[in-house]
Amino acid sequence: MRYQDVWIVVPAYKEASVIGDVISDIRSVFDHVVCVDDGSKDGTGDLALRAGAHVVSHPVNLGQGAAIQTGVEYARSQPGAQVFATFDADGQHRLKDVIAMIDRLSTDDVDMVVGTRFAEPSASKPPLLKRIILRAAALLSPNSRQLRLTDAHNGLRVFNKKVADGLNITMNGMSHASEFIALAVENGWRVAEEPVEILYTDYSKSKGQPLLNGVNIIFDGLLRGRLSR
Amino acid sequence: MNWIQALLILAIVALLVYLLRSRTSARTKAWVKVGGVLFVIAAVYAVLRPDDTTVVANWLGVDRGADLIGYVLIIAFVFTTLSTYMRFKDLELRYARLARAVALQGARVPDDG
Numbered sequence: 001m002r003y004q005d006v007w008i009v010v011p012a013y014k015e016a017s018v019i020g021d022v023i024s025d026i027r028s029v030f031d032h033v034v035c036v037d038d039g040s041k042d043g044t045g046d047l048a049l050r051a052g053a054h055v056v057s058h059p060v061n062l063g064q065g066a067a068i069q070t071g072v073e074y075a076r077s078q079p080g081a082q083v084f085a086t087f088d089a090d091g092q093h094r095l096k097d098v099i100a101m102i103d104r105l106s107t108d109d110v111d112m113v114v115g116t117r118f119a120e121p122s123a124s125k126p127p128l129l130k131r132i133i134l135r136a137a138a139l140l141s142p143n144s145r146q147l148r149l150t151d152a153h154n155g156l157r158v159f160n161k162k163v164a165d166g167l168n169i170t171m172n173g174m175s176h177a178s179e180f181i182a183l184a185v186e187n188g189w190r191v192a193e194e195p196v197e198i199l200y201t202d203y204s205k206s207k208g209q210p211l212l213n214g215v216n217i218i219f220d221g222l223l224r225g226r227l228s229r
Numbered sequence: 230m231n232w233i234q235a236l237l238i239l240a241i242v243a244l245l246v247y248l249l250r251s252r253t254s255a256r257t258k259a260w261v262k263v264g265g266v267l268f269v270i271a272a273v274y275a276v277l278r279p280d281d282t283t284v285v286a287n288w289l290g291v292d293r294g295a296d297l298i299g300y301v302l303i304i305a306f307v308f309t310t311l312s313t314y315m316r317f318k319d320l321e322l323r324y325a326r327l328a329r330a331v332a333l334q335g336a337r338v339p340d341d342g
Binding site for chain 2: 036045049050052053054055056057058059060062066069070073074170172
């Protein structure tokens with residue numbers, strides 16, 4: 001099987017109804033998957049294990065940022081791991097986008113490839129209000145502007161060992177996406193964007209973060225860096 | 230002396246006793262204690278001679294001493310809130326690291342992995 005050096009990190013919280021399919025789907029292409037069960041009580045971890053994922057379970061719910069950090073720490077300690085990808089557990093990402101991003105990582109000589117919903121032409125547009133807010137967040141963030149990124153909060157990312165080793169996400173909740181970008185600027189990681197399609201199913205919409213959470217994200221961004229690490 | 234003055238002084242003295250009895254012996258805590266004692270002295274003085282706070286207020290361009298105390302209180306409250314928030318964030322991070330260590334120790338590997 002190809003992609004022996006790739007590890008897919010899937011943070012999951014209460015995804016019992018879909019996690020098995022999502023993991024099986026990933027496993028049809030990638031051997032190495034680690035699912036971080038973020039303290040769910042619905043058997044998400046067991047289902048992921050049965051579907052063939054390594055499972056790391058938070059004893060309590062911490063949030064998606066913390067789950068990604070845990071998954072990356074697990075994956076980067078595995079022998080032979082060179083390429084890492086974050087992949088949402090709700091089935092909104094497409095595997096072929098991940099494959100394209102992995103290829104891009106090696107051909108373009110960058111450290112990280114992040115997905116964007118706003119490349120033209122794109123088939124899947126987020127709902128209008130969401131689109132406006134996501135674009136505004138990307139434009140308002142000095143870090144995103146510096147890297148010329150168009151989508152501040154895309155769950156799909158592919159990165160190399162350098163990024164995985166340097167990753168230290170301190171925002172436990174949903175602000176980790178901006179923190180990813182901030183870390184890239186601070187550490188001088190080269191970042192590229194790849195157009196991806198998001199499948200806005202009813203399920204993924206219901207699991208998605210409310211738009212009001214954008215306020216939290218901006219606030220957390222202002223306070224970041226003022227905390228002792 | 231008014232009743233209210235007696236009650237306020239009693240409360241301040243109780244605060245002082247509580248402050249000095251806490252046995253957290255770090256160096257930073259010592260400064261907190263010194264600050265606390267100074268605060269208590271100032272507070273008792275202000276309770277006994279409330280008109281003197283008005284004098285200080287007038288120096289600063291505020292009409293009444295009570296208003297000055299109100300302003301100081303608001304600023305102190307904002308600082309306390311912010312420092313509590315930062316402390317919670319810091320604690321949250323340590324808590325996450327603890328939970329992460331536990332999680333990584335209990336990692337489960339699939340049969341064919």
